[in-house]
Amino acid sequence: MIKKLSFSKPIFVLAPLAGFTDLPFRSVVKKFGADLTVSEMLSSNALVYNSKKTFHMLEKSPIEDPYSVQIAGSSVDIVKGAVEILNEHDGIDIIDLNCGCPVPKVVSHGSGSSLLLDLPLMGSIIKTIKDTSNKSMTSVKVRLGFEKKNHIDIAKMVEDSGADFIAVHGRTRAGKFKAEVDYDAIKEMKEAISIPVIANGDIDSYDKAKWVLEHTGTDGVMIGRGAVGAPWIFHQLRSGEKDISMSLKHEIIMEHFDKMMEFYGGHGVPMFRKHVHTYTKGYRGASKLRDEVNRIGNIKEFRDIIDEFFKNGEFA
Ligand SMILES: Cc1cc2nc3c(=O)[nH]c(=O)nc-3n(C[C@H](O)[C@H](O)[C@H](O)COP(=O)(O)O)c2cc1C
Secondary structure (H helix, E strand, O other): OOOOOOOOOOEEEEOOOOOOOOHHHHHHHHOOOOOEEEOOOEEHHHHHOOOHHHHHHHOOOOOOOOEEEEEEOOOHHHHHHHHHHHHOOOOOOEEEEEEOOOOHHHHOOOOHHHHHHOHHHHHHHHHHHHHHOOOOEEEEEEOOEOOOEOHHHHHHHHHHOOOOEEEEEOOOOOOOOOOOOOHHHHHHHHHHOOOOEEEEOOOOOHHHHHHHHHHHOOOEEEEOHHHOOOOOHHHHHHHOOOOOOHHHHHHHHHHHHHHHHHHHHHHHHHHHHHHHHHHHOOOOOHHHHHHHHHOOOOHHHHHHHHHHHHHOOOOO
């Protein structure tokens, strides 16, 4: 089996963001040079019980190579069943286990960041994925702990259970998405284990990415919210270029819209409204445009309005 993901130099990864990093968004981002894209979180229960929506979420764009699918679960048997189902799907290179999600609905099932409270169970699940999967790699995405940091124990358990690499969001579950990111703790994890470590949390610019890589010594950075409303960020992260031309932004936003319609059909229209919000944030005319698109359900009408807005650089 060929390992498509190389860590010979630091890698740039698009973080999984449920509700944002679907196939249309990932395919637009990938063009700008993300080394790895990850599916939205899929429940292993939903995979096992053949949820149609979940299978749709599994699809990838042909340019997503390598491609990682993230699963959540808290039962060894159900996760095993989910991996067996993923084994029947080609084009997946990595299975990633979610051990970071703080959302009560996920935590109350013992999944996501709850696994950080039961490291032996987390270890058994990782080992099960590794032993069952026919993909090249197994990875794990964690936080620094649940209430308190136990990041070194987490890192060691992930490594000992056979994972090929780990991504760390540098907050505890209690820190949600707001507490200051503890890059020193990420550095300590990197120093404690020998598998590659990817740093995550509040990385949104070339300078920040460079600083985090130098400070933590990690093998890559993962970017989530920094890519929302700015799918071109991976180009900026690589080149240090601050300005992206209006005409390129216009082209990308329209491509994103068209891909959404292709993937979701008419359901894509209400879903694209949140992207209109993110693309226009802070720009002149944004609230008028948002009001307009909130009232439109027709694909062509919606397309014409945003095309006109972005083409005219009204959001300059
Ligand atoms: C709206 C939203 C959805 C998210 N969904 C997921 C998810 O499905 N799986 C996951 O591991 N993390 C998820 N995260 C966490 C991100 O992957 C990432 O760890 C976190 O946002 C910190 O990185 P950032 O500051 O670059 O966004 C989500 C975060 C947000 C804001």
